[in-house]
Amino acid sequence: DVKVTQSSRYLVKRTGEKVFLECVQDMDHENMFWYRQDPGLGLRLIYFSYDVKMKEKGDIPEGYSVSREKKERFSLILESASTNQTSMYLCASNGEAGAGELFFGEGSRLTVL
Amino acid sequence: KNQVEQSPQSLIILEGKNCTLQCNYTVSPFSNLRWYKQDTGRGPVSLTIMTFSENTKSNRRYTATLDADTKQSSLHITASQLSDSASYICVVSGNDYKLSFGAGTTVTVRA
Numbered sequence: 001d002v003k004v005t006q007s008s009r010y011l012v013k014r015t016g017e018k019v020f021l022e023c024v025q026d027m028d029h030e031n032m033f034w035y036r037q038d039p040g041l042g043l044r045l046i047y048f049s050y051d052v053k054m055k056e057k058g059d060i061p062e063g064y065s066v067s068r069e070k071k072e073r074f075s076l077i078l079e080s081a082s083t084n085q086t087s088m089y090l091c092a093s094n095g096e097a098g099a100g101e102l103f104f105g106e107g108s109r110l111t112v113l
Numbered sequence: 114k115n116q117v118e119q120s121p122q123s124l125i126i127l128e129g130k131n132c133t134l135q136c137n138y139t140v141s142p143f144s145n146l147r148w149y150k151q152d153t154g155r156g157p158v159s160l161t162i163m164t165f166s167e168n169t170k171s172n173r174r175y176t177a178t179l180d181a182d183t184k185q186s187s188l189h190i191t192a193s194q195l196s197d198s199a200s201y202i203c204v205v206s207g208n209d210y211k212l213s214f215g216a217g218t219t220v221t222v223r224a
Contacts, residue, residue, distance in 0.1 A: 106157030
């Protein structure tokens with residue numbers, strides 16, 4: 001079975017803390033994505049990567065950064081968490097840009113107090 | 114701006130009944146449209162993909178339709194089961210490989 005694994009299902013952090021969300025895929029996919037999902041807004045793209053050490057901003061990159069040091073791993077970093085970053089974060093990968101099926105992780109629900 | 118609108122926002126149906134979810138989009142040019150199912154607390158999983166030339170496609174009790182002229186798609190669930198309770202997300206891909214997501218329809222199936 002193909003698998004995208006997110007390191008933490010639930011996190012509670014305080015305002016100003018640094019937060020790392022890790023994502024690992026075992027499908028040898030080139031493309032990896034980070035989305036956030038909020039009620040009524042659907043999924044919004046934060047950052048994506050088409051190759052190792054490569055990153056591109058999505059629609060809402062402010063307040064976030066990413067790291068892709070290895071092909072299978074894509075990390076999302078919140079340098080200084082704020083309450084408006086409380087959300088569900090979903091990592092996804094695919095082997096074919098745009099038209100390809102996205103394979104999602106189980107999600108990381110982050111609460112910032 | 115490319116948009117994907119889904120309706121209804123939520124619906125409740127009795128087990129064994131049918132229902133239809135709608136997706137209207139303005140993405141142009143169009144590459145394909147996918148329906149994803151997202152169980153509570155889980156990541157979305159692809160149900161079906163529709164390309165420009167396809168009108169209807171079935172996956173078990175799920176039937177998706179596409180009218181590329183009117184830019185509308187529907188997802189029909191036949192003989193609903195409790196396990197169909199989930200959010201259903203419409204995702205449209207343009208030729209620039211950018212994905213546009215609908216906000217989803219939450220389906221609740223009651224016994």
